[in-house]
Amino acid sequence: MAPKAAKASAGNARPRQIRWAQRWRGWRRHHSQSAADSLAKVLQQPVSSAMTWLVIGIAIALPTGLWVVLDNLSQLSGQLDRPAQLSVFLQMDAQAQDARSLALTLAQRDDIHSATFIDRDQALTEFVQRSGMGELAQGLAENPLPHLLLIDPVAASPDTLAALRGELEALPEVQEALLDTLWLQRLQSLMTLGRRAVQLLAALLLAAVVLVLGNTIRLAIESRRDEIVIVKLVGGTDAFVRRPLLYTGLWFGLGGGVVAAILVALGTLLLAAPVNALSGAYQSSFMLQGLGLVNSLQLVLLGALLGLAGAWLAVARHLKAIEPR
Amino acid sequence: MISFERVSKRYDNSHDALREVSFSIDQEELVFLTGHSGAGKSTLLRLIMLMERPSRGRVVVAGADLGKFRRGSIPRHRQSIGVVFQNHKLLMDRPVFDNVALPLQIAGFEYRDINRRVNAALDKVGLLDRVQAMPLSLSGGEQQRVGIARAVVGRPSILLADEPTGNLDPELSAEIMQLFVDFSRVGVTVLIASHDLALISRLRHRILTLKEGRLVSPAISIDGA
Ligand SMILES: Nc1ncnc2c1ncn2[C@@H]1O[C@H](COP(=O)(O)OP(=O)(O)OP(=O)(O)O)[C@@H](O)[C@H]1O
Ligand SMILES: [Mg+2]
16 A cells, blocks of 8 residues: 555646647536536435426426417317307498398308398397387388398408408498407407416416526535535636536426426326317317427426526525635 | 745634744745644645635735735636645545546546546555545545545646645655655645654755744755755
């Protein structure tokens, strides 16, 4: 066990200048080593790491799942059989004959499902019967109602419906065309509200994820305190000290993203069967759409980015406080 | 290479650890630092590696005034200094190899070079056969030698050692001291804090003696060379 001190030459005094290519390879190696080391540390405590992954996964999966539901709802509302009805009021001088033939012509169009003619006299009679205001009607010199065509358009977006309305109104026989989109608008604004709520929820939960990760990394910093001190003592730069911690955050975030993607996929799987049965019962072609591979990968990426962000936050706050004493 | 100009250090508890200390060490010089426990030896070394800042006075290392060092340039300064700590300061959850490799990793060496140099450094301290051992499974003296290997592995221009032979038997102590002497011969500035008066006076190098924070010995060299 005797040291060979006396004989060994001490070597050059000056540290030999390291070439850039070499430095680059060393840097890359430290990256892969930090990544591997911190992954090993994360896996060393499987239970607490799994907890962290679950917490992050659930927090990411919740808004994502709601988003998927909303997405499916808006698909569904586009596929509804009767998205809207158009009420086309004809000119006062239009003849019932012309109105009837106009209804037949319109019904031929591709974007119109059916056109129903409602005679003005018939309409007045119905009105009188329903409202019970027969005396008022009798007082009228003539029927104030125009002929009416009720148009059922083929399922379409609000934009094409509006275009159809404009087209109909431009016809010479037509006085006014009204789009009965109130319920559609309500649905749409409900969906917008839903989206907003999900966005808000997502923002809050993502902030929570960053904080959870920040706290996890703070604990990791605490448990590595001695190591950090030693690394700083032998000349480790902030970047060098930071590296394994950032990787730790990355692993936690990445794992959380994977858990989130799995949770969303599971949820879709569980809902798919009943939803598809339901839509089959209504003769609808609607199918529940899941996240898909690309979006799932994006979810994992999101988790990883959140992990990095949380780690960065913790490192920026706590690393400076650890100085060799 | 290292010079102190009227340096005083007072810790928070209003106790003066160093008072008006002035000396200077040339490159290629090996100097011993001695004094009773609590005399301020460790404090002096900590000032050189910027673990502490002086309360008064100036510390100049390699021509650079340490007072002008900002936080960001401390790592580079420390990379040029090899330090053997009084309490070893090893990474307890890493094998000997990783501990010794640390300064090289920080400097950005490639794995091949790291491997070669770590083995060479461990060879010098007689621990080549313990490369993969964990520090906890080593004796105090072995841990100390791991610390010495880590200090010299990066071929620093300055070597500081705080009680490097505190846990070693006389024979091993002498050999480790000889290792330091060899380093000073090839241009490394070496400053060793040690209690072991018998050993260091035998080596016939300059000795700085601290007493209650003051330098008491005349800063003369008893080294004939
Ligand atoms: N971090 C600190 N905070 C407060 N006082 C300190 C600190 N470090 C050292 N001191 C005090 O400064 C004085 C000098 O301490 P120092 O560690 O430099 O002594 P030393 O000569 O190395 O002693 P030893 O031989 O026991 O290692 C001591 O009185 C000690 O109590
Ligand atoms: Mg001491």
